Amino acid sequence: MQRCKIALLLVMFLSVLSHLPGEDTWEARTSFPARKVYRVILEPLYLTQLSVQVESPVIKISKRMGDRFKEGDVLVQLDGVIFLGNLVKAKAVLEKAQVKFDAKKELFEKDIASHFDYADAKAELAEAKANLILAKKTLEMTKILAPYNGKVVGLSIEEHELPKSGSEVIEVVDDTVLLAKFLVSSSLLSEMVIGNPIYIKLAETGEIVEAKISRVGAVIEPSSSTIQVEAEIDNADGKLRAGMSGKASISLEALKAERSVESLLDFYTPETHSPTGR
Template identity: 30%
Template sequence: MNVVQKIAKPAAVCLFGAFWLLAIGCTSEHAVVEKSAEPRVVPVKTVAVTATEVQRTTRQPATVHAYYRAELRAKASGFVKTLYADIGDYVEAGAKLAEVDVPDLIKQRQSVEKQVLRLEAEERRSRAGIQLAEAQVRSANAMFSEAKSQMASVEASLAGSQAEFDRTEDLVQRGSLQNRMLDEARMKRDTESARKEAVTSSINSAEADVAVAEAHLESARAHLDAAEAETETIRSQLEEVDVQIAYATIQAPFAGIVTARNIEPGDLVRQSNEVGNGKPLFVISQVDKLRVRIPVPESDAPLVSPGDEVTLTFPSFASEAPLVAVITRRSGSLDPSTRTMLVEVELENKDGKLLPGMFGQASINLSTKIAANTLPSQAIRFDEHGNGYVYIVGDDDTVLRSDVTMGADNGKSIEVLSGVHSGQRVVGSHLKRFTDGQKVKPL
């Protein structure tokens, strides 16, 4: 054996050994890969979907409003004379805010006032006429009474003259007296009869005078009534002018804060209730008590009742505890444009912390409880889009992913509206992600 053969033989042996080791290594790696591909059963804790009676709630936006808010305008035309209040001032009910100069109304009032004075003088003259007519009535009644009293005397004298005439006539017929005596008795009787007729005429005249005097009295009284009615009419016009002048003074309708002022001294205020851009002269808001208005959607509106508890949170006071109140009133109808029903909550605001216009969230505990499917919060997972899902464990211990729709969340358990039904098992808290059909081992 030469040197080359001696060297080649060991080299061939080494090369064969290298290929053999490489083959064994590849076979072993393939065996490991095949062994690792075998499915591994993952132990999991499962929870069951349970039907639980839950307090139904609705969470809606809420807006703070003043308890009362009034936009004040003038009902008289003129220039702004004086300002008594500015933005942020607290004013009592009836306090002056501004005064408008109305010289035309002042002149009108003076004219009407003079008419009232004239008519009052006419009333006094009518009253004097009544007094004169009453005196005339009394005078006519006195003359009438006097005439009637004369009638009694005349009738007595006439009766005496008639008796004397009858006696004289009897004596003349007997021849005891001359005819001359009968003529004298007849003349005396006729005279008394004429007196009676004259007194009767006087009575009739006096009675007529009484009627005329009474008619004058009634006329004077009617004239006074007309004068008083006309005076009252003009007084009403005077009161109307006074009311128009009073409109020139802008007053606060209730105690509150001046939240807007849109006039300056010297501005022309027109009776059209507008100042240039149509804004109100002042806005007064009562803020010691507030209204929180909440639009409730149609699905929840029938379940909201006065007295239901409301929890209010505001971004301005995020670090503070929520406010708890109750619903004070509900509108009872839906807004056709938004399909929501307005409900109100009243809040005391003595410290003035809350401001009208603030926005917040209201969680209303509805007046009904419902049986809902619930799961622990840890059993529900979320994908990259924020959608919730669970892993349902079937009877054969295989996993099936199911998307769920969530409802009320109290921090510990979540209401599941769809995706699962009562009694189903789902994977509880677990870090691993599963695939549909994967085998698990419930603990």
Template identity: 30%
Template sequence: MKRAAPAIALLLAWALPAQAQELRAQLSPRDFTTLAAEIGAKVERIGMREGERFRKGDILVAFDCSIQRAQLAEARAALSAAEKTVAVNARLLELQTIGKLENDVALAERDKARARDVAAGTVVGKCAIPAPFEGRVVEQKVRSQQFVQPGQALLDVLDDSMLELDFVVPSKWLVWLKPGHGFQVAIDETAKTYPVKLTRVGARIDPVSQSVKVTGTIGGHFPELSAGMSGKVLLAPPAGP
């Protein structure tokens, strides 16, 4: 009879997995991205360092664009000259001192100069990289005075104004666990609990583990929380009848 005790304990543990299991979760930022260079140029200034906060629109990286600005000035001068030629030719065409073909050629040259002006202005617009959202710098990948190539990664940034909680639950919980459901999470690093509201349910159930990923949002502003922290989800299925 004594040997049956471990078997009974194992059976009870198997019968209560949903209530007894510990749900681990990790905080993640709502938005995060890697900012990259769109032009080849020398880094003139890094606006924010690792860990520093920034506001949307703050200049995070500025490039030395002396050549690009000179090319823009040249394009604008050429456009100004082309527009003056068109204006003069329009008057001469009225006086029938030039032919229509000559006037059309001047119009085409003006359009080409205008296109060069727009292209040069677009390049100069890439000489500074503004923050796409409010947040913090995660990692600085380049240094001031370093020459970078188009597409080269510069900064990893994230928006931690609204932190999300990702974790996995048994798929059978979807009968009662719906977006909007409120619960709490105990974060290890702070030893505190925080309110959470479920926002999303994964689109696919894992057929092996019969589980699904869900996401909740921390309710309120808690400066002590950071992306990457983890903890225990205080959530259990409702008691049966």
């Protein structure tokens, strides 16, 4: 009984192989799926940890995990009262330095003030201008802005907490374009042409999506004779998620053949083909 089941399995396997495209040889049929199908993982175009650049309490978190945002949106707002005060002060100092410089300049042109007094007033004015620029920039740092269109991955801070300068507070991702990364044999390098399509069967959904080859590695890994390839997937509708995995091929036929072989292997399980199996 066991031999009959194994014989039936072999017949089904040969039937699957007979439908594979390519050269009409046993070698071509049995090696095609292994050579043409690659395991891939989908990664985001950008995955960024945003940090605070000034030390101040968090007064508002505008976007949280899973929320979408547009480039320039305020994600996290720090308390900026002190920095606003510094800006007002810097403007006043600049006005005063400007008045002093204008007066010294007029006196210098009339040979009343010395060159040293004129140069000193000029230096004070330049310093006041620099301090105003720094005050404006520091106030802007109290807002953590979205660097691109995307979604929030997670937060490592909460409102009313005081993060240290330089600490990471929010992670964001741009998943409007996903990257499928995979390794191929260096012997197939000529088939990896930038702009050419590849097809990916997702493990999570079973859906087949199209991608475009965007980058091919510059160096072949000598120990494995493989080279890395990246392909871009348009995910503007947001249906796909970074971290998904699957199998990729330059032809739909290879994916269908892979699916047929997997179905056959699923059929032949230890439970259904054990010596005591019924």
